[in-house]
Amino acid sequence: MRKRYSNQFKAQVVHEILREEKTIAQIAAEHGIHSNQLSKWKSMALKGLPSLFSDENKKADMDKATHERELQELYAEIGKLTTQLAWLKKKSGIELP
Numbered sequence: 628m629r630k631r632y633s634n635q636f637k638a639q640v641v642h643e644i645l646r647e648e649k650t651i652a653q654i655a656a657e658h659g660i661h662s663n664q665l666s667k668w669k670s671m672a673l674k675g676l677p678s679l680f681s682d683e684n685k686k687a688d689m690d691k692a693t694h695e696r697e698l699q700e701l702y703a704e705i706g707k708l709t710t711q712l713a714w715l716k717k718k719s720g721i722e723l724p
Contacts (some may be wrong), residue, residue: 632660640665641672 643654644665651669655662716722 638672639669641668644669644671 640654640658640660643649646653649657651662651665655665
């Protein structure tokens with residue numbers, strides 16, 4: 628039966644590997660995990676690093692696009708209300724400041 632490790636545990640071990648204070652063999656012995664498995668986790672982590680930053684940029688771009696869309700909608704609403712107010716003033720004959 629295979630032993631399963633949580634993502635948090637894997638991240639902690641990979642962080643320990645990347646600090647390079649101990650060899651992979653030492654870390655493997657401490658945690659009772661084969662060094663090949665630790666090397667695999669490390670390579671997976673390093674391959675995944677660029678996507679962390681691209682996801683962050685995608686989220687920021689999406690937030691900016693959402694903000695711009697909402698801003699345009701609000702300006703459109705202001706324009707519509709201003710036009711309606713001017714029409715009402717003209718039709719009613721009331722001069723409001």
